[in-house]
Amino acid sequence: MALEDEILAALDPDQRAVALATRGPVCVIAGAGTGKTRAITHRIAYAVAIGTMDPAKVLALTFTAKAAGEMRTRLRALSVPTVAARTIHSAALKQLLYFWPSVFGGRTPDLVTTKTGFLTEAINRAGLSSSLRATNRELMRDIASEIEWAKVSQVAPPDFVDEISKRNQKPRVLPEQLVQIYTAYESIKKQELAIDFEDVLLLCAAMLEEERDVRERVQDQYRYFTIDEYQDISPIQQRLINAWLGTRKDICVVGDPAQTIYSFAGATPVFLNTFTQRFPEAEVIRLSTGYRSTPEITFAANALLRVGQMGQELVAQNDHGSKPTVSAYADEEAEIAGVLADITALLTAGTAPQEIAILARTNAQLKVAEKQMLKLNLPYQVRSTERFFDRKEVRDFLKEVRKASVIPAEGQGWIDELRSLAQPYLTGETI
Numbered sequence: 001m002a003l004e005d006e007i008l009a010a011l012d013p014d015q016r017a018v019a020l021a022t023r024g025p026v027c028v029i030a031g032a033g034t035g036k037t038r039a040i041t042h043r044i045a046y047a048v049a050i051g052t053m054d055p056a057k058v059l060a061l062t063f064t065a066k067a068a069g070e071m072r073t074r075l076r077a078l079s080v081p082t083v084a085a086r087t088i089h090s091a092a093l094k095q096l097l098y099f100w101p102s103v104f105g106g107r108t109p110d111l112v113t114t115k116t117g118f119l120t121e122a123i124n125r126a127g128l129s130s131s132l133r134a135t136n137r138e139l140m141r142d143i144a145s146e147i148e149w150a151k152v153s154q155v156a157p158p159d160f161v162d163e164i165s166k167r168n169q170k171p172r173v174l175p176e177q178l179v180q181i182y183t184a185y186e187s188i189k190k191q192e193l194a195i196d197f198e199d200v201l202l203l204c205a206a207m208l209e210e211e212r213d214v215r216e217r218v219q220d221q222y223r224y225f226t227i228d229e230y231q232d233i234s235p236i237q238q239r240l241i242n243a244w245l246g247t248r249k250d251i252c253v254v255g256d257p258a259q260t261i262y263s264f265a266g267a268t269p270v271f272l273n274t275f276t277q278r279f280p281e282a283e284v285i286r287l288s289t290g291y292r293s294t295p296e297i298t299f300a301a302n303a304l305l306r307v308g309q310m311g312q313e314l315v316a317q318n319d320h321g322s323k324p325t326v327s328a329y330a331d332e333e334a335e336i337a338g339v340l341a342d343i344t345a346l347l348t349a350g351t352a353p354q355e356i357a358i359l360a361r362t363n364a365q366l367k368v369a370e371k372q373m374l375k376l377n378l379p380y381q382v383r384s385t386e387r388f389f390d391r392k393e394v395r396d397f398l399k400e401v402r403k404a405s406v407i408p409a410e411g412q413g414w415i416d417e418l419r420s421l422a423q424p425y426l427t428g429e430t431i
Contacts, residue, residue, distance in 0.1 A: 004049040021285060024251045025255070025283070028254040033290045041289060052225075062085070093111075096203055097206045099207060111197075142171065147181070148266070215243065231260045288314055290318075297324055
């Protein structure tokens with residue numbers, strides 16, 4: 001069997017349709033558990049196998065380092081190891097660092113990995129230290145989130161009050177105070193020659209838009225684009241994608257408007273929902289066969305989607321299971337008590353502890369459950385709570401970025417160090 005036939009043989013009919021759509025623009029609406037990663041990686045592999053795509057000119061983008069790593073692993077298994085699969089931030093940072101000496105000159109800026117110190121100074125400079133306690137971690141996190149939302153939404157300080165009034169969710173800090181802090185924060189960063197992760201996107205987009213030579217080099221490097229989780233794209237990320245793509249149309253986006261989870265951070269499904277308006281000739285393919293959940297769970301999910309008039313309804317392929325239940329509680333304390341009562345009943349009935357899990361959106365919510373389980377002498381394990389910047393590979397990488405900031409721009413040794421550190425996570429091309 002030819003390689004291209006082997007690639008297609010592993011797919012269901014809908015996934016196969018995605019793989020066969022080797023030229024863009026393509027829009028894939030993929031519900032949860034429908035095998036979207038399988039579909040898009042096989043699409044790339046099939047296009048490479050038949051000669052439609054040069055793997056060295058493919059840029060596959062997703063939202064998390066874990067998802068990018070999984071994509072690279074799958075592509076290697078499909079004999080296409082040279083495809084660049086990255087997060088949008090890592091792709092932008094790589095290009096910004098590569099071109100910084102020639103475009104901006106001077107030393108490379110420090111990368112702000114946590115905003116707390118800068119925000120504390122910004123609050124002091126704004127004369128707000130008496131009314132806002134910088135030691136309140138939750139408050140500082142909220143202020144940081146508001147500034148991040150403004151920057152990825154491309155809202156400048158003078159426009160912040162008007163724009164925030166249009167949102168349903170109101171900030172904990174007065175908008176006028178946020179403007180003062182936002183303005184001071186940007187001023188301090190400029191003085192310290194530092195950039196945050198939002199600046200990485202903004203600066204990379206501006207660099208590509210304003211520097212023709214840079215734009216042409218990047219567009220020559222990457223011709224074919226695959227973008228996962230497209231429902232969670234922010235305005236600045238879309239601006240960056242536009243700069244990468246240019247006037248070309250070899251783009252495949254994958255998403256589900258029902259799975260938007262980063263709207264608090266400026267993400268919006270509007271770019272997914274309007275994709276066919278920007279590309280009227282786009283091929284739209286829907287993945288509706290769910291392989292993750294039982295029919296009972298899928299039925300409940302479909303009912304919610306119909307009420308919200310959004311997303312892709314699914315058809316479950318798994319065997320039947322128990323029906324999901326919904327319980328309402330007066331407060332968080334009652335909720336935890338009810339959950340632990342259910343767990344105790346399951347354990348008494350003989351359910352193995354490793355088959356029981358409590359899932360929560362934030363680590364803070366789990367702290368309450370932990371305290372109660374200790375009181376009840378219920379053994380437990382806490383998983384997936386490691387902070388991103390506590391990971392060894394991230395700490396090593398940022399240490400080298402800080403070291404690079406004090407080396408003259410014309411020296412390239414530090415770039416080599418960064419590349420060697422990142423090699424397990426990045427492919428071998430230069431930008």
